[in-house]
Amino acid sequence: MIRTGKVDWxxxxxxxxxxxxxxxxxxxxFAGSTQDxxxxxxxxxxxxxxxxxxxxxxxxxxxxxxxxxxxxxxMMVSFGMALVIxxxxxxxxxxxxYAVTFFRFPFKMLCFWTIFITxxxxxxxxxxxxxxxxxxxxxxxxxxxxTVPLMASATATLLFRQTFLxxxxxxxxxxxxxxxxxxxxxxxILVPVSAANLAAMFVILFVYGWNQYMWPLxxxxxxxxxxxxxxxxxxIGHEALTEWNRVMATxxxxxxxxxxxxxxxxxxxxxxxxEGDK
Amino acid sequence: MERRTIFDGWLLPAMLVLPQLVLTFFFFxxxxxxxxxxxxxxxxxxxxxSEFVGFENFVDLFEDPLYLEAVVRTLIFVFFVTVIAMAVAxxxxxxxxxxxxxxxxxxxxxxxxxxxAPAIAGVLWVLLMDPNVGLVGVGLNNMGINWxxxxxxxxxxxxxxxxxxxxxxxxxxxxxxxxxxxxPKSVTEAARIDGASELHRFRTITLPLIAPTTFFLIVVNxxxxxxxxxxxxxxxxxxxxxxxxxxxxxxxxxxxxxxVNIGSSSAQSVVLMVGVILITALQFRFMEKKS
Numbered sequence: 273m274i275r276t277g278k279v280d281w282x283x284x285x286x287x288x289x290x291x292x293x294x295x296x297x298x299x300x301x302f303a304g305s306t307q308d309x310x311x312x313x314x315x316x317x318x319x320x321x322x323x324x325x326x327x328x329x330x331x332x333x334x335x336x337x338x339x340x341x342x343x344x345x346x347m348m349v350s351f352g353m354a355l356v357i358x359x360x361x362x363x364x365x366x367x368x369x370y371a372v373t374f375f376r377f378p379f380k381m382l383c384f385w386t387i388f389i390t391x392x393x394x395x396x397x398x399x400x401x402x403x404x405x406x407x408x409x410x411x412x413x414x415x416x417x418x419t420v421p422l423m424a425s426a427t428a429t430l431l432f433r434q435t436f437l438x439x440x441x442x443x444x445x446x447x448x449x450x451x452x453x454x455x456x457x458x459x460x461i462l463v464p465v466s467a468a469n470l471a472a473m474f475v476i477l478f479v480y481g482w483n484q485y486m487w488p489l490x491x492x493x494x495x496x497x498x499x500x501x502x503x504x505x506x507x508i509g510h511e512a513l514t515e516w517n518r519v520m521a522t523x524x525x526x527x528x529x530x531x532x533x534x535x536x537x538x539x540x541x542x543x544x545x546x547e548g549d550k
Numbered sequence: 551m552e553r554r555t556i557f558d559g560w561l562l563p564a565m566l567v568l569p570q571l572v573l574t575f576f577f578f579x580x581x582x583x584x585x586x587x588x589x590x591x592x593x594x595x596x597x598x599x600s601e602f603v604g605f606e607n608f609v610d611l612f613e614d615p616l617y618l619e620a621v622v623r624t625l626i627f628v629f630f631v632t633v634i635a636m637a638v639a640x641x642x643x644x645x646x647x648x649x650x651x652x653x654x655x656x657x658x659x660x661x662x663x664x665x666x667a668p669a670i671a672g673v674l675w676v677l678l679m680d681p682n683v684g685l686v687g688v689g690l691n692n693m694g695i696n697w698x699x700x701x702x703x704x705x706x707x708x709x710x711x712x713x714x715x716x717x718x719x720x721x722x723x724x725x726x727x728x729x730x731x732x733x734p735k736s737v738t739e740a741a742r743i744d745g746a747s748e749l750h751r752f753r754t755i756t757l758p759l760i761a762p763t764t765f766f767l768i769v770v771n772x773x774x775x776x777x778x779x780x781x782x783x784x785x786x787x788x789x790x791x792x793x794x795x796x797x798x799x800x801x802x803x804x805x806x807x808x809x810v811n812i813g814s815s816s817a818q819s820v821v822l823m824v825g826v827i828l829i830t831a832l833q834f835r836f837m838e839k840k841s
Contacts, residue, residue, distance in 0.1 A: 370563075370566060421577040530666075
C-alpha cells in the first residue's frame with residue numbers, strides 16, 4: 273500500500289484535528305496553571321504557559337488549600353487505592369480463574385456463574401444496601417472499605433480464564449511428570465507464561481482504581497481518605513473560587529499518573545484490552 | 551469449554567475461589583437482594599418501621615412525571631454520547647489505519663485519554679467552558695453568544711454530553727483500530743484493483759467486517775453513558791440547572807443517599823438492574839453467535 277512518497281494530507285489533517293481535540297483542553301488547563309489567578313478570574317488567560325511559574329506545582333503539592341488535604345496526600349491515597357485494587361483484583365482473579373479452568377469440583381459451574389453475575393450488578397444499582405453492608409462491617413471511612421469490596425472482578429477472572437484455556441496440554445503434562453503440584457504449576461509456570469496479560473490487566477485496573485469516584489464518595493466521608501479525584505471535584509465545587517491557577521495545577525496532577533501508566537505500557541495494554549473484552 | 555488435563559482434588563480449588571465468592575456474596579449479591587426486597591417495602595417517615603407494599607413503589611415510580619422525564623433525558627443523553635463518541639473514534643481509526651508517517655505517534659496521542667477519569671474529564675471541561683474563567687466560555691460570551699451552562703439547561707446538557715463523549719472516544723478508537731487492522735489488506739486491495747471506489751469499499755467490505763466490534767462498542771458505550779458518567783455530571787452540573795442534566799443514576803444517588811427515600815430509590819435501582827441484565831444478556835448472546 274505504500275505509494276510513491278506522496279503525503280496523505282487528508283489523513284494528517286484529520287488525525288491532527290483529533291489530537292488537538294484531546295490535547296488542547298489539557299494544554300489550556302496546564303497553561304492556566306502557570307498564570308496569575310486574578311488574570312484567569314478576569315477571563316484574561318494566555319494560551320502560552322508562563323514557565324517561570326512552574327513552582328506552583330510544588331506549592332500545590334505541599335500546601336493545603338483551606339479546609340482540604342494537601343495534594344500530595346490525596347495523591348498518596350489515590351496511589352494506594354489504585355495499587356491495592358489492581359494487585360488485589362489480579363491476585364483474587366488469577367486464583368479463581370485457575371480453580372475453574374484446571375480443576376473439577378462440586379458446584380464449579382455455580383461458582384462460575386456467581387462470579388459472572390457481578391458483571392450485571394454495578395454499584396449504581398445497589399447503592400443504598402451496599403452502603404448499609406459497609407456500615408454493618410464498620411468499613412465506612414476505612415482504607416479497607418475503599419479497596420477490598422472492589423476486588424471482586426468478573427472481567428479479570430474471565431480474561432485469565434481465557435488465557436489459561438489457551439495453555440497447551442503438553443505444558444501441563446510436562447509439569448506434572450516433573451512432579452510439580454498444582455500450586456507450583458500456578459506459581460512457576462502459569463503466572464510467568466501469562467506475564468503479558470498480567471501487565472495489560474494491571475494497566476486497566478490501575479486506571480480503574482485511580483479513577484473511582486462514586487465508590488469513595490459513598491464509603492469515605494473522612495477528608496483524610498479523599499482521593500485526588502474526589503479532591504479536585506470538591507475544589508471546583510466551591511462557589512467563591514479565587515485560586516484558579518492552583519485548581520488547574522491540581523487537575524493536571526490528578527490526571528498525570530494514570531496517563532503515564534497507559535502511555536508507558538501502551539503496547540501490552542492495547543493488546544490486552546482488545547483481546548480480553550471480546 | 552473445558553480443559554482436558556485437570557488436577558485432582560476439590561479442597562484446593564474451593565479455597566482458591568473462596569475469596570472471590572466471599573466478596574461477591576457480601577458486596578454484590580446480598581446488597582442486590584436487599585435492593586430488591588426494599589423495593590417492595592415502604593418505610594415510615596422516621597425510617598423505623600417498614601411494611602410490605604408489593605409493587606406499589608414501582609407503580610408510583612412510573613406514575614411520577616419527574617421519573618419519566620429522567621428516563622427520556624437519560625435516553626437522549628446516552629444516545630448522543632454513544633453516537634458522538636463512536637463516530638469520532640471511527641473516523642480517526644480509519645485514518646490512523648492508513649500507511650502514513652508518524653502513525654505510532656498519532657496513535658499514542660489518541661490513546662492516552664483512556665486514562666482520564668470521567669470526573670477529571672468533567673473538571674477539564676468546566677475549566678474550559680466556565681462562562682467567567684474558561685477560555686472557550688469567555689470567548690463564546692465575547693462573541694455575543696449568551697453562554698452560561700449554570701443557568702441554561704440546554705447548554706448544561708450539551709456540556710455533559712460533550713465532556714462524556716470526549717472521554718470515551720479513545721476507548722472506541724482503540725477497538726475500531728484493532729478491528730480495522732485485522733482486516734486482511736489483500737481483501738481491500740483486491741477490491742481496489744477491481745475499481746471499487748473508496749466509499750463503496752468502505753460500505754461493502756470494511757463496515758460488515760467491523761460490525762461485531764461496532765455492536766460490542768454500542769453496548770459498552772451505552773453502559774458507560776448510563777452509569778460511568780455519574781462522576782462527569784457531579785463534576786460539571788450536579789444534575790442542574792433544576793433537573794436538566796439529572797440522569798437515572800444521578801437520580802438514584804440523590805434520592806437514596808441525599809434524600810434517603812429508600813423505597814423509591816430501591817425501586818429505581820431494580821429498574822436499572824433489569825436494564826443492565828438485559829444489555830449484558832444481549833451482549834453475550836450476540837458474542838456466542840459470533841464465535
